[in-house]
Amino acid sequence: MDMAVTTLIDECRAPGFASQDYVALQRAGRRVRKAIASGEIAGPPVRIAVVSSFLSDMVVDLLPALLLRRGVVATIAAGPYGGIATEILNPGGGVCRGADLVMVLPTHRDLAHAPGFDATRADSDAAVAREVADWQGLWSALAVPTVQLSFDPPPDRPLGELDGLSPGGLLFHARSVNRAIAEAVPAHVTVVDAEALAQRVGPAWHDAALYALCKQPFGAAALVEVADTLAAAAAGQLGKARKVLVLDLDNTVWGGVVGDVGLAGLVLGRETAEGEAFLALQAYAKRLAGRGVILAVCSKNREDLAREPFRDHPSMILKEEDIACFVANFDDKATNLRRIAATLNVGLDSLVFVDDNPVERAWVQRELGEVLVVDLPEDPAGYCAAIEREKAFPTSRITGEDLRRNALYRTRAETIAQAGAAHDIDAFLASLEPVAEVEPVGPASLDRIVQLIAKTNQFKLNPTVFTPDEITANRDGVIAIRFKDRLQDHGITAIAVTEPEDGALVIRNWVMSCRVFSRRLEHATLELIRRRAARLDLDRIVLDFRLSPKNALVKDVLAELGFEETSPEGRYAASLLPQRARMQHHISIVTPDGDGN
CATH class of the missing domain: 3.40.50.1110 (SGNH hydrolase)
Structure with missing residues (x-):
């Protein structure tokens, strides 16, 4: 270029x-x-x-x-x-x-x-x-x-x-x-x-x-x-909506520098016009989180000082439990934004960065062009309008998963931190008591199925999307998985759309939410796909993979799952027999007919 x-x-x-x-x-x-x-x-x-x-x-x-x-x-x-x-x-x-x-x-x-x-x-x-x-x-x-x-x-x-x-x-x-x-x-x-x-x-x-x-x-x-x-x-x-609102703290979420003026010196509350403006930003962010936008903090601060207002300031609207990923240290903001994206397992192009400091904004813009940097005015009363003008978080409808998304990603970040400290990853994953529950296609699941297929980018075989009528007509071939563990219900996070064709079970598309990456749900999903092929007396599974700037990881996953590329156009196939040894996924599978494991 x-x-x-x-x-x-x-x-x-x-x-x-x-x-x-x-x-x-x-x-x-x-x-x-x-x-x-x-x-x-x-x-x-x-x-x-x-x-x-x-x-x-x-x-x-x-x-x-x-x-x-x-x-x-x-x-x-x-x-x-x-x-x-x-x-x-x-x-x-x-x-x-x-x-x-x-x-x-x-x-x-x-x-x-x-x-x-x-x-x-x-x-x-x-x-x-x-x-x-x-x-x-x-x-x-x-x-x-x-x-x-x-x-x-x-x-x-x-x-x-x-x-x-x-x-x-x-x-x-x-x-x-x-x-x-x-x-x-x-x-x-x-x-x-x-x-x-x-x-x-x-x-x-x-x-x-x-x-x-x-x-x-x-x-x-x-x-x-x-x-x-x-x-x-x-x-x-087209699945390109931003997902994460990343907030600076000092002079963005509250007035003043907490490390300099302490808790009592912060400008925050209805006593002053400026303090009310910061409250308005917090209320706006909390409403966004309530409809499915993920909140993160990226602050140059000691972490204990940065967390103190969330815990102890009486006027704070945002609380620690509202923040899915909290990063406070003295690294540069670009480095920390990369860290936030990695922790949440989203692309940099999912981030919207809000910081009052024009120098920080310019640095992030130069280093991370994919990040949407909001051009904030000097007056905090204009912060909400500046974010709103970007139209970064479009949505056509709200699903139950949207309403729980911020909490789900916070749990993911905590799980990653625990896994990083664990010495036996298999024992750790098993201790979470994960369950993959197959959801029937119906009024309660249809919107989420269509939405997840349309919006998913990183774990997605190809660009194929489906209308609600197409999903309903092929309901028997749609495998929609609700993923749960002892910590929480993650909602419908994996979908495979399948249909028999020429003696094989064709996976027309297969998507998985990035928030359950590293949980081995792809192995449990393949187990369900294999079961469907066996019920139909089909001995092969085939799919079409189309490489995009976002989904390169899928190619490695397909190889790990036993698929082999059979044509330069991206056709992959796997045989049911002999069954290749698979990685232990530790996930209990529950289906509507009670055919679990």
Whole structure:
């Protein structure tokens, strides 16, 4: 990769990149698109199709750079003006054919069943149901991850203040449809809240002159916000969402340097405006942790001093149990961020780094370009907004595993520390009393299965993803494992999607959460796969492995499990008989039919 391309990538990753104006981002987007087309930026690129009811060129121009910022190398094809339904339902495939992800961009002008001014609530509900029914037919035709913009608030309000509050108002109808769509979308569709975007942008959201001129409904500032949010949602659908919020402590989580001023001297609490701002950051971080973002601490401090406020300061909202990985020493921040990533077993591109010190931020940006460094303002009152602007933690739905994730990773870090001190790793793993419980495919597990396959990167055979309908139709071939031990329930952490084909059991994809690496769950999963092959009287197991920048470790695991590469295209096979000696996994297996071990 030549210096110009390296500079371009660094430019896209730089703090504050997405806060530039439309013209600057358009130039960057076109440069990135050209570099991808020429092969100068490593691929293979993700193929994204954009279908919209307006001319989407101005949005599409921004997407390559905003996606690259999030680790997604993408080629983007835009459908024709007004072509949402025709492109999605095109029997020849249209622009959506062969796409890895589709972006669907309607506006309020696409609301087809708005009721009259005198509508009752029953009339409104019936109109909303018709709108949703129209979209359900389109979603069923999309078998790939999809990002859909919800309906933006109309600029005209004929009913005045009642327009958003009365069943006869168009704004009321748009809001009602958006809520109903958010409840009805299948798991492979992420909805982007256009009304929230419009509120952030303000009056510049609509541009009537631009729409009349070239059927482009958004103002320049709105275009940036729309494109950046679509890029974030797409990254989340493609498994590129960030996972870990890494916090500095002194003058970031509280005011003052704890080693200098002591506990009593910290600025934290509702007594002052500055102290309240630090409380707001802590409350924001705690809410993120509550929905599945992992929290870590990276502080230049003595560890005992760094932990003291978490234990003893009366105003602290964050507690030690909220922090999955706590690193406090006097090593440089880049070294410690590598340590945090290794402990949590995530990539550096999973980290979001928050530090008030511009020198520390610049050092991390220079040394670890994969880490997202938040460009904090001087005033701590703006810290939450600065993190929020990065849109680093997109999600389409919340599962039970999401709600427990921070605690799960904290347990993982503690387990690693204990294992490091153990002399007999087999005895240690056995002492944890691990259990692999096979979960049937159903309403309680379906969202998590689809989500884990889509988001997993490090232990994943290939890019294949599945819609909820595909998983449900193949429920007998889906092995979803809930992993437990005496310390905690780790949730559904391993999935293998299998089906018989040409005398062999084909593993269409196999994923495993990074938080259970080193627990030998891959050996227990293979045991279940082998059992399924034996029940079907099949004597071979085959799979397709596609090397990516993230999943190189899988190749070694496949060899350890007894798979041999049989073609240069990545086809691997293993024979059931004779059965190769396997590593002891110490995991009890429980299946719905009681066929345990």
